[in-house]
Amino acid sequence: MITASQVKELREKTGAGMMDCKKALxxxxxxxxxxxxxxxxxGISKAAKKEGRIAAEGLTRVATKGNTGILFEVNSETDxxxxxxxxxxLLDVIQNAILDTKAADVDAVLTTSTPEGTIADLITNATATIGEKITFRRVSVVEKADDEFFGSYxxxxGKISALAVLKGETNETVAKNIAMQVASMAPTYVSQSDIPGDVVEHERELQLQMMKADPKMAGKPEKVLQGILKGKVDKHFKDQCLLDQEFFLDPKMKVANFLKDNxxxxxxxxxxxxxxxxxxxEENFAEEVMSQIKG
Incomplete structure (x- = not known):
């Protein structure tokens, strides 16, 4: 039995029509x-990039101290x-605590002591005072070498936070630009060599099935078909790999070239x-307002 919520979720992920989504499921x-x-x-999906949809509210943070860089996220119910x-x-206290202790997972952060109490206690107090559920969701601690440098944005x-580790001639402008590239263009990998083999194979099979269904591909030599297939797979992953992306300040240049030039x-x-x-x-704002009035 396919539910309406399943159809709705697939629509939001793909941008496809309701009936198409129901049929697909x-x-x-x-x-x-x-x-x-x-x-x-x-060929029905219009927005494959929407698979990681944005939902909960709150903020992320990025900060650095010496050779340590951190990112973390704290969620709330409303913006x-x-x-x-x-x-x-609360975010300031959490930031300082993580930078000092280098707590690298959620449990370690929550049990960290501060002059105001443990992080878990502070979150409980914030939830009670603010009147919304506050949760500490995730944290990343990144250590760099002495000859490396950070770029953050x-x-x-804090709706989006990005941290990059770079090596070479230290350049704060370049570092920030790369962090901004990461924030704005949302890459998944540094380069195509970082993509797991099973992910590449999955995409290859998917593209192959799409090509088989395309009448224009009928009768083409195997060597030509393999070249087209490679091109389609490379194109799919291009925007997911940071080095292959167009540089946001100069679309004629790839990020890899921008880094090399600097x-x-x-x-x-x-x-x-x-x-x-x-x-x-899901909330119905009008119903919520009416319930407040009636209450």
């Missing part, structure tokens, strides 16, 4: 990932809380976007 026995592929094969002074102070006060190498990067992958509870 029916054909794939309700398997969401297979339904996305099914729509792509049929209003992201501007709350107590919430922002926060967009819209004698800098990219070592790694981390990107957090508030609420990515979290399902947000």
């Amino acid at each position: 029916t054909e794939c026995d309700g398997d969401m990932a297979k339904a996305v592929d099914w729509l792509r094969e049929k 209003f809380v992201a501007k709350n002074e107590q919430f922002l102070h 926060m967009h819209m006060g 004698k800098v190498e990219l070592v790694s990067f981390v990107r957090y976007q508030t609420g990515e992958g979290i399902e947000k509870r």
Whole structure:
């Protein structure tokens, strides 16, 4: 039995029509990932990039201290809380605690002591005072070598945070530009050599099935078909690989060329976007207002 919520989720992930989504889920026995592929094969999916949809509210943070860089995310129920002074102070305390202790997982952060109490206690107090559920979601601690340097950037006060580790001639402008590239263009990998083999093979099979269904491909020599297939797979992953992306300040230039021109190498990067992958509870704002009035 395919539910309306499943159809809605697939629509938001792909941009396809309601009936197409229902048919895809029916054909794939309700398997969401297979339904996305099914729509792509049929050429119906309009927005494959929406798979990591943004849902929950709150803020992310990025900060560096010496050879340590950190990113973390704290979620709230509404966007209003992201501007709350107590919430922002909570983030400041968490930031300083992680930089001092280098706590690298959620449990370690929550049990960290501060002059105001443990992080878990502070979150409980914030939840009680602000009146919304506050949760510490995730953290990344990145250590760099002495001959490496950081680039960091926060967009819209922390809706998106990015941290890049670079090597070569230290250049703060280049470092920030790369962090901004990561924030704005949302790459998944540094280069195509970093893509897991099973991910490449999955895309290759998907593109192959799409080509088989294309009448224009009929009768083409095998060597030509293999070249077309490679081109399609490379094109799919181009925007996911940072070095292959167009540089946001000069679309005629690839990021790899920008780094080479500045004698800098990219070592790694981390990107957090508030609420990515979290399902947000559905609300009817009008009903909520009426319930407040009646209450």
